[in-house]
Amino acid sequence: MLDQVLPLSVVTAEAFHDPAHVVLFRRENAVIRSAIGKRRREFTTVRWCARHALAQLGEDPHPLIPDERGAPNWPDGVVGSMTHCEGYRAAAVARTRDYRAIGIDAEPDQAVPPTVLETVALPAELRRLSALREAEPQISWDRLLFSAKEAVYKTWYSLTRRPLGFHQADIGILHDGTFTAHLYASPPHPVLDRFDGRWTADRGLLLTAIAVPIGEQSSMYDRTRTA
Numbered sequence: 001m002l003d004q005v006l007p008l009s010v011v012t013a014e015a016f017h018d019p020a021h022v023v024l025f026r027r028e029n030a031v032i033r034s035a036i037g038k039r040r041r042e043f044t045t046v047r048w049c050a051r052h053a054l055a056q057l058g059e060d061p062h063p064l065i066p067d068e069r070g071a072p073n074w075p076d077g078v079v080g081s082m083t084h085c086e087g088y089r090a091a092a093v094a095r096t097r098d099y100r101a102i103g104i105d106a107e108p109d110q111a112v113p114p115t116v117l118e119t120v121a122l123p124a125e126l127r128r129l130s131a132l133r134e135a136e137p138q139i140s141w142d143r144l145l146f147s148a149k150e151a152v153y154k155t156w157y158s159l160t161r162r163p164l165g166f167h168q169a170d171i172g173i174l175h176d177g178t179f180t181a182h183l184y185a186s187p188p189h190p191v192l193d194r195f196d197g198r199w200t201a202d203r204g205l206l207l208t209a210i211a212v213p214i215g216e217q218s219s220m221y222d223r224t225r226t227a
Contacts, residue, residue, distance in 0.1 A: 005198040005209040013052035014090035025063035042084040050091035100212040103155030107147040120166040151208040
């Protein structure tokens with residue numbers, strides 16, 4: 001599914017189940033020593049995906065330790081992103097000579113509770129969601145907005161190492177599988193003020209992705225891929 005929303009030059013790996021007998025590095029095991037089973041499975045399988053993707057770049061296995069905000073420490077010369085939800089785990093990686101940052105997120109195609117939506121969405125976004133639902137009610141547009149916010153956050157954090165609040169990104173989603181995020185960080189970043197991303201809905205899942213290539217301040221989708 002990730003190959004539907006990322007450029008061909010970004011390497012991806014995904015799993016729809018948790019493979020048995022995946023071995024973690026000792027430092028990774030230490031991170032989840034006291035975690036419950038569900039968390040352990042998510043953590044383990046998404047790193048299994050990441051190592052498969054990294055191997056396609058020619059990278060040796062590398063412990064992927066999350067920082068204080070959960071972002072993994074990629075090998076030198078690599079940018080990437082990981083995501084997991086019920087029934088899906090995935091990773092995307094690329095060389096820093098090609099991309100400045102990647103952000104991906106997966107969510108179940110199910111409505112979010114109204115209290116959550118009120119927390120993450122701006123008034124303008126709520127108005128746009130109403131129009132999207134009216135035109136195509138079979139997609140959980142509120143969950144898609146949440147996913148896009150997560151992809152924006154991961155991309156922003158990878159570039160700045162600064163947090164970004166839900167209300168500091170105004171996201172416009174289009175029916176054609178694209179979205180645009182206008183950023184209003186405080187303090188504002190001198191260059192970063194917009195990301196362009198793509199989304200897809202398939203197999204009961206929603207996926208969003210942003211890839212920021214070298215030479216572009218915001219993301220630019222590789223138009224050599226067919227829609």
